[in-house]
Amino acid sequence: MLQFFSKYKFFGIVLLVLSVVIIFSIYQVLVPKKTLKIYQPSDVNASLVDSTLQYKKKYHSIGDFSLINQNGETITQEYYKDKIYIADFFFTTCVTICPVMTDHMVQIQKELKDKQDILLLSHTVTPEIDTVAQLKRYAVKKGVDDSKWNLVTGDKKQIYDLARKSYLAAKDVPYNEYDLVHTENFVLVDKKRRIRGFYDGTKPETIEQLLEDIKILEKEE
Structure with a gap:
């Protein structure tokens, strides 16, 4: 035997x-493998979408832009080409939601420090106050890694159009010089400039979800 x-x-x-x-x-x-939704304007609350885009059901992507970062460098969409990134909107003198959001961005930066194809992008909504010098002071204070995270300023209308027409992250109201975008949204963007998720940047639990979703997105790319 x-x-x-x-x-x-x-x-x-x-x-x-x-x-x-x-x-x-x-x-x-x-x-089935987990995948993230590709968001179109028609998927988002109509109040957050420019009226010209509200019924768009496909092919939405982040528009071209040209802004200036905390080091005085011109940052365009080319900087984020073939990168996954998280975008938000803030201002350095904000004392309500922005400090919490920035702290969460710092946490994300730390968690993703070794991921060279994942970046961060924060747009000031008060460019008349947040000059390059002001952004640099803020970046140093918060521990921003210049190779990972751009804080950008520039033309106010361009920034506001990005918030409303590209990132679908702020209420759609007619633009004027006294306008103020104030949104808690973090927006996850893939390597094809498509929106893959919205997250409340003030809540720790949604930051954890964002980090988990990035892992899923990495497997897709």
Whole structure:
């Protein structure tokens, strides 16, 4: 009997390995991979979407831009080409939601410090106050990694159009020079400049969800 088992031991091991491989393959086929939704303007609360885009159901992406970061460098969409990134809107003199949001961005920066293809982008909504020098002081104070995170200023209308027409992150109201975008939204953008998620930047639990969603998105890309 022992001689019989010894003779067929190799075949038994091979059969076991093949069985495991087959079961795993079937599992992979039957269990769908997690993917993130691709958001279109029609998926978002109409109050957050420019009226010209409210019924758009496909092909939405972040528009081109040209802004200046905390180091006086021009930052365009090319800087984020083939990158995943998280965008938000803030201002350095804000004493309500912005400090909490910035602290959460710092947390995200720390969690993703070794991920070279994942970046951060924060737009000031008071560019008349948040000059390059002011953004630099704020960046140093908060521990911003210049290679990872751009704080940008520039033309106010361009920034507000980005918030409303590209990122779908702020209430759609007619633009005027006294306008103030004040939104808690963090927006997750993929390598094709598509919106893949919205997160309340003031809540720790949604930051954890954002980090988990980034892992899913990385597997998609």
